[in-house]
Amino acid sequence: MRQIECHEEEIHLCGKIQFFGFLFIFDDSGCIAASENLVELLGTPMKNILGLPMNRVLPLLSTEVEWNLVEIDKQINGEIFVRFVERIRVKEVDYYLSIYRYDRKTYLEIEICNEDHLKATRLFYYAKYLEEQHGNAWQSLTVLIRQIIGFDRVMVYRFEEDSSGQVIAESLADDMDSLIGYRYPEFDIPSQARALYTKFLARHVADIDAPTIAVQGRDAAEIDLTRCSLRALSPVHLQYLRNSGVLASASFSIVIEGKLWGLVACQNRKPLNVDLAQRHLCAFLTQYAINYYLSEHQKENLVAQTIMGVMERDLKSELLVNHDIAVVLERFAPQIMELAVADGLMIKHDRGFKTWGDVPTEQFQQQIDRYLDQLGDNELFATSNFVYDVNEAMESTIFPGIIRINILPSNTWYIYLFRKEHVYEDVWAGKPEKIYQYDPERKVEFPSPRTSFEAWREIMKGKSTKWSRSEIAFVEKVAQITQQAIAQRGGEIAQLNKELMRSNNALDTFGYTLTHDLKNPLSSIKLAAQMMLLKDDLPKDLLRKMANNIMDATTLITEMMDKVYQLTQSNSVSFKLELIDPQIKIMNIVESCKQQFGVTHLEFVLGQTLPVQAERTLLYQLFLNLIGNAIKYSSKKEQPLVEVYSEKQDNSVCYYIKDNGIGMDIQDKANIFEIFKRLPNSQAFEGSGIGLSIVKRIANRLSAKVSVESELNVGTTFCVKFKG
Template sequence: MAFNVDLTNCDREPIHIPGQIQPYGFLIAVDNDNIIRYHSENVSDLIPGLPSLLLGKELSEVEYALSPNEPMGFISQLVTFGKTTKSFEQINPFQLELNGNSYYMIIHQADDLFVLEFEPANSEATADMQKMIGRSISEMLADKNLQNLLNNSAEQVKKVIGYDRVMVYRFAADGHGVVIADARNEELESWLGLHYPASDIPKQARELYKLNHTRIIADVNSIPSKIVTLADGEPQPLNLTCSQLRAVSPIHIQYLKNMGVASSFSISLMYKKELWGLIACHSYTPRYIDYKARESAKLIGQILSSALEFRQDEENQQLQDQLFANVEKISKQMQRSNSLEDALTTDEVSILNVTYADGAVLIYEGNTFKFGKVPNDDQLAGLLQWIKTDVTDTFFCTDHLSNKYAPALKYKDIASGIIVSAISKEMGEYMIWFKPEQLKQITWAGNPEKPAEVDNNGMLNISPRTSFEAWAETVTARSAAWSNEEVKAVIRLKEELTYAINQKASAIRQLNEKLKQAYEELDTFSFTISHDLKNPISVIKSYAQLLTRDASIRPEALRVIDRIVDRADKMNYMINEVLDYSRIGRSEIDFMDVKIGPMVNDIIKDLSLVYDTARLQITIGETPVVKGDPIMLLQVFANLLSNAIKYSQRADPQQISIEGKITDTGVLYRIKDNGLGIDIKQLPRIFELFNRTDNVKDIEGSGVGLAIVKRIVEKHRGKIWVDSELGKGSTFYVEFSNPA
């Protein structure tokens, strides 16, 4: 089925099912019974002796031509071996002699089919590839400077694969890219610093680069070979997501032709499992490098990705340590001072030092404190009114404020970027940071507005740029981006401030009256749940279980009834969780010494009965005694350890550690895992009731556990916070103060 690319859908072009392949190789796809369901039209052209139509034949019927030097049925055995081991990595690539030429066979699974791709086993790249790559990697990593690393990498890749131009191309947050390193033949002009719009490499193409870390287009002028299939037996096109031979979007082919490029090769650069950029290689004559050469080039990309991640993490850690040190100083100031305002606004270190902002404002208990460059009083009043009415979350961050709040354009030189952290939305108390406009000129490779042509039906169709002359654009009203480290520091400061407020100022704030009212409502709510909800749920479950005894009920209906019983149990579980949450607020604590070590060991034994702990590596450090209620403390550690195990089940190995230490003010425990992690944007709400992050929706949970933990910890006059990153795990810190 044809897909017409126009201005409304160019980012949805189904490039993974083009229905054709590049003609330098050929393809055969078989089902689970080794029956050929698809193949490329050029099979018989490249392999004499094969009929032009192979559909419906068993793979064994054509193996005489595909593997003449191997035992009969050998390819079928390879496919079966891969299916049995659920991996074709040990097989790929398998070298065959076909028609006097050497070919690589690469096998992969596509949905319920198994795709066999055959491509020439020869390359125009240097024959001594392995030795050259070893030398190149050493030279790549010789310099610790990040830019020098990228420059060296471009030069070394060019030496290894011999393309005319090799660029390191980095993606921005909005999907557009910029050339940040460039190695080229002397006669070619530099493209260093040129920006390319996101539509040049649209979203679905970027997703494929995350799955396939190399991509070759051998000759833009070659005519693709169509994939044939049974006329009425295969309604769906063959999924070529993981195909080496996958044909190229006509839009991209025309794009390369307009640039004068005859062949391209790209290597993905990854950072924390996301696409950071590409090593993009261009040749102005057709050029083919074979599978093994591409795999060797992929190794360079993987090593460069690791080096990038290491150096970027090292740089990020230095920034975070610096900002967190300032948060720690403010925290100590709040502990020493009777005035939170004084602690936050001291000359030594203030809230301004928690980020790299040029200005900050603290609005607290009816007072406004200003630091550095901030909007004037009238501008600030309007901004605060907008924040109160339009910013619904307790945390807000942007580097383009005037795009959200138009009046800010008048003071873009002060506040183009803003972070808002609400201390109390109800009382209009906030911490706000400002970054000024960072004027910059972006040089695009041609006008970034992709031109279009009107077809006979009046549809605007994409027409790839024909001009790649530099086109400058000045970006205004945007600040420097807020880093993850700045966001983490603000979140941490908010936790410290909330703790200090609860410790020192709660008795004189309106919050007390609201809490009393909330407790009364919670008591009423708890009573309603106990009597008005639990009984009907029990009745529903009982009736559903009675229905299962009726022999006349069909199996489909029984499955629905089982689902009803399961959901009733789930609802009952959530009601009990809410009741636990409400009881904590009313419970009085009789402080006593609680030994945490034996408690942790018992918890882990119990959890091993619930979860698969075969791959679990758990480290238990020092476990100092905590003063508190044993039952409540058991809830805290059981919940945190259960979460650590539950959300790190996919890690291999699964690593969890717990350790405590005695501090000047009490006892600090740390529970660390290497699991799924938490998106930084969701960290501010992680302890809220019924809050569950997007990446754990498929894992059983109620969203109440961490809210209960936080409430218990606060009941013990302690505090809890978390440091986490997606894909890298989470570290929860619980600090228990010594009771007065």
């Protein structure tokens, strides 16, 4: 007896469409197949339809539209998949007609329009809504799609590593129970269905109990309906929906880096059609949410990489000047453990071992080493589900999360990182088990759709939280830095150390600015572009000013990137000092920051601006951080005030940046210039604690001195003293 699996069903070759539409398929010879309900639409037998070329079919559907077949052909035969769409009226009913190319054939679909017309003006509102929901793009997406299609439930369903899925966002009718956090087993969406989701991003069924329409014609059963919006769903899928109490369904694919990351799954308890315009809008908003999610994810990665990069730099510097590797690694062990988000750390070398935090017992450590010795993996090993041989009498804490990395090749120096067991409860939408039925005629077993979706709970044990890619890469970097430091030892240590410090200073100055100071010129470009898009009648003077702002911003970005490129080519960056009057740059910074922080009522006072010896890009970044902070931290005052002025002192020029903002309670003034150092009263303002660290480094590079005076709730004054 043969057992048939879900993934063996060829759902893209079903030969049927849903009741609310009509389908033609053409090749070079003309119409080779069509849905049998076209006889009713056109009032002509099927034999009169088959064989007709498209240029004769289109006038039969509508004489009101001027069909330009050359333009249609040009649109649908491009490098990317594009539909030609036209709204037509047949027998007093409105339809969407769409034409596209696939599998060397041309498909013409006709489907009914819903009565409610979508307004293009709403698109701007939808985009703003997604952006303004404080990072929760998926939840915002479910709210918007439910508004657009009117379904009872819209949820975002994310696929996990084991290919099961979990509901992470949801919008639903008031009388429905939430499914947030519920898991669904892998076999609920078989592999061939997932493959179709990556090719065609919007699928729906208007009424699971409605009759389907057969496709007639040449090789109709073999025609590939992968990209057909009207394709009828698999009987197994329809029964699955019926069992879950759903009569209409829609889904929009979330594809990230070419892989199916998840689905926007929509369910309705009554039949309801989602027409072509609604589906296109929902698919567009889903892509917009994907881009927003990726942007936020990238920002988090940049912050994490910056923090890790600071420790890596300090470790490298220390290893080059301290010959005792064990002492250096032990000094940095707490930081390594914290940045890798581990519960414990152990360094093992030829002189013994030392631990920090919580680590396994000696007996468990021996089990780890025996397993890895048998595995022969001496470089890097990482797992979140290490299985110990546990005696029932043992009450020790379990550490399934392990990273072990070899610090010195051909040696027994290792760093171990440990994570404790993470016990949690999984809630499944029905028990995750596959049930088979027997077909006596075919003498085969086939999978039966699940009938229960009630919460089924399972306690998950034996695993830790998974190590992220960035955490593993960070540990690898620690080992790499250690190995490079040892390799660079020898007669050139003093010279290497000198070059390293010079390179680090340049790297500090420009590396952090890629995620910090570039925001300002990019904001200028964005604001100018938005104004140009939103207003069609801008005066020429204003357009010229905005164009100049864009040119200045792009020039600045280019200069910054040029210096970063220099870093990749050499150990240092050469800076050209010149006499600069910063007045114009200061005014540009003020105008940009007023927009960035929404301080249009700012009172700005600019005093005397004396020229100083500096490098243009560095000077801009220095004033950008100091003036930007002054505007930001005074932005919540009723009458925010910022002053910038300079004065001559002996052979020096002093610039003062003064504000009436929140001020600082600073007992040790040097601490505020430490990277990622943020004072308690600044937590309500956006920031990462990098800005003043950049100011300090730039001042050092320009041989300037920076000082600060501040009083809590009164204001702050920074002074930058440049050499004459």
